[in-house]
Amino acid sequence: MDDASSRDMVRVWFDAAMRTEVVEAIEAIHEEIAEAIRRVGPLCLASGQCCRFERHGHRLYASGLEVARCVAICRADGRGITVEDVQAAVESGECPWQDGRLCTARRGRPTGCRVYFCDPRAADIVPELAERAHAEIQAIHERFGLAYRYGEWRSMLHLVLSEGVA
Numbered sequence: 001m002d003d004a005s006s007r008d009m010v011r012v013w014f015d016a017a018m019r020t021e022v023v024e025a026i027e028a029i030h031e032e033i034a035e036a037i038r039r040v041g042p043l044c045l046a047s048g049q050c051c052r053f054e055r056h057g058h059r060l061y062a063s064g065l066e067v068a069r070c071v072a073i074c075r076a077d078g079r080g081i082t083v084e085d086v087q088a089a090v091e092s093g094e095c096p097w098q099d100g101r102l103c104t105a106r107r108g109r110p111t112g113c114r115v116y117f118c119d120p121r122a123a124d125i126v127p128e129l130a131e132r133a134h135a136e137i138q139a140i141h142e143r144f145g146l147a148y149r150y151g152e153w154r155s156m157l158h159l160v161l162s163e164g165v166a
Helices: 003-016 020-040 065-074 085-093 112-116 125-143 155-160
Strands: 059-061 148-151
Touching: 003 065, 020 065, 020 112, 020 125, 059 065, 059 112, 059 125, 059 155, 065 085, 065 125, 065 155, 085 155, 112 125, 148 155
Parallel strands: none
Antiparallel strands: 059 148
16 A cells, blocks of 8 residues: 555544544444443453553554544543654553553553453453454444554554554
8 A cells, every 4th residue: 555545544544533423333332342341340450461462462453443543532632642652662562552550541442452351250251352342343444434454553553653644
């Protein structure tokens, strides 16, 4: 994909992330996840392990729309990040919004963050929830005619931030 088409794709994601009907569709998925999590009741001890990808041995994936939405929300909340922040996070093996043990992107975080719990009681539900949430996010891309790209969180952040359209 050339630079112009990549820039256009990212611009469309940012624009869509602010449209009422898209926001409502994403928030409905987030509420479904929250309800399923409430039923299981896993504990989050705010250990920050979920954000330490290399040390904890897992990867976070997100769609372009989710990434643009998170970036836009965090910027509006005064917690914007740069491409350099993403690169530093890659080098440290962590999420660029991790501050000690806490997530500073909670309101905008993607579905992958919302379904993941270290608590073993959630082990059975996490893969099922993640798969269902991913399918619903993909359907939102399709329903609203948005280019679908899905990739590792920090790589997608780099793509979105490097286009400089937000």
